[in-house]
Amino acid sequence: MTGYIGRRLLLIIPTLWAIITINFFIVQIAPGGPVDQAIANMQGLGEGAPMERVSGSGGEGAQGELQRSGDSAYRGARGLDPEVIAEIEARYGFNKPIWARYLDMLKNYATFNFGDSLFKGRSVLGLIAERLPVSISLGLWSTLIIYLVSIPLGIRKAVRNGSRFDLWTSTAVVLGNAIPSFLFAVLLVVLFAGGGFLKIFPLRGLFSVDAGTMTLAEKILDYFWHLVLPICAMIIGGFASLTMLTKNSFLDEIHKQYVMTARAKGLTEKAILLKHVFRNAMLIVIAGFPAAFISMFFTGSVLIEVIFSLEGLGLLGFESTMQRDYPVIFATLYIFTLLGLLLSLVSDLMYTLIDPRIDFEARR
Numbered sequence: 001m002t003g004y005i006g007r008r009l010l011l012i013i014p015t016l017w018a019i020i021t022i023n024f025f026i027v028q029i030a031p032g033g034p035v036d037q038a039i040a041n042m043q044g045l046g047e048g049a050p051m052e053r054v055s056g057s058g059g060e061g062a063q064g065e066l067q068r069s070g071d072s073a074y075r076g077a078r079g080l081d082p083e084v085i086a087e088i089e090a091r092y093g094f095n096k097p098i099w100a101r102y103l104d105m106l107k108n109y110a111t112f113n114f115g116d117s118l119f120k121g122r123s124v125l126g127l128i129a130e131r132l133p134v135s136i137s138l139g140l141w142s143t144l145i146i147y148l149v150s151i152p153l154g155i156r157k158a159v160r161n162g163s164r165f166d167l168w169t170s171t172a173v174v175l176g177n178a179i180p181s182f183l184f185a186v187l188l189v190v191l192f193a194g195g196g197f198l199k200i201f202p203l204r205g206l207f208s209v210d211a212g213t214m215t216l217a218e219k220i221l222d223y224f225w226h227l228v229l230p231i232c233a234m235i236i237g238g239f240a241s242l243t244m245l246t247k248n249s250f251l252d253e254i255h256k257q258y259v260m261t262a263r264a265k266g267l268t269e270k271a272i273l274l275k276h277v278f279r280n281a282m283l284i285v286i287a288g289f290p291a292a293f294i295s296m297f298f299t300g301s302v303l304i305e306v307i308f309s310l311e312g313l314g315l316l317g318f319e320s321t322m323q324r325d326y327p328v329i330f331a332t333l334y335i336f337t338l339l340g341l342l343l344s345l346v347s348d349l350m351y352t353l354i355d356p357r358i359d360f361e362a363r364r
Helices: 002-029 032-040 057-063 082-091 098-110 124-159 164-178 181-192 216-235 239-254 258-266 269-281 283-287 289-298 302-307 313-324 328-352
Strands: none
Touching: 002 032, 002 098, 002 328, 057 328, 098 216, 098 328, 124 164, 124 181, 124 216, 124 239, 124 269, 124 328, 164 239, 181 216, 216 302, 239 269, 239 283, 258 269, 258 302, 269 283, 302 313, 313 328
């Protein structure tokens, strides 16, 4: 197993390099980069206005170099002083050729030096650390609630397969899966957050404005009180797949020969379910928890964060993409890709912990 873990860890390096490299060059050749954004702001076009670049000979237009005629390679910058354009390019590092910027990025990222945001005036790691509690809160509690509800429900549905309970619970989880989370979030705001009916739950942030004067117990209650509506909106569609996966896994195991043998030996249904079926059926479900958590963590809904005024990583990624804030974009991609690859390895290790018969080393 040690050899398998070592190989998987070594495989992370080329995988991470390939993902970062592909995304770097795709983003670099796309129009509307940070220099374009700065020029648009100077011209009064507003944030996010895309600007077309004039491609120069030999592909130098993509590097933002000035033409000999005095016109900028950025079409939206015509009429501006070339020295101003050169200063903007130097400020954002676009006075270097693309290969030099690429090598600088690889060198810095190897030491986890992600630099500063181009537009927020703060370190990238500081921005990520500031937004991390919101994303962890939404991802962790959503995933735990989905697992704590879906696994017992799936087991119950398998035991009572074909009953009225199985029918109406299947209908409920399928209907929940069909409801868009952002639409359900708006409904929750209207009904319970002062949007027209009741005002029971708060609408902004993770804590109240007077949280600094609260005791520890009051802060904990205030924290969960703020999370009730966002969590409900995120989990509404998350029960269907895991519930049905659990049910089908248990149904598949219940009809196997070893269960019939256990019944013939006189074991009770409860003992068979807990001692024999559960471990085998839950292999794929429990081992997938790290991947499920990182998936929920990555795909935190931007709309949910906007609706409930939560500044998480989803909103940070959206803002960075709109502003072409390359350091933030690539840093979040790098960190999340690394976490995803590591948690994928954790998922494989959990398979071996749950079922020692699985030996990845022997697959060689």
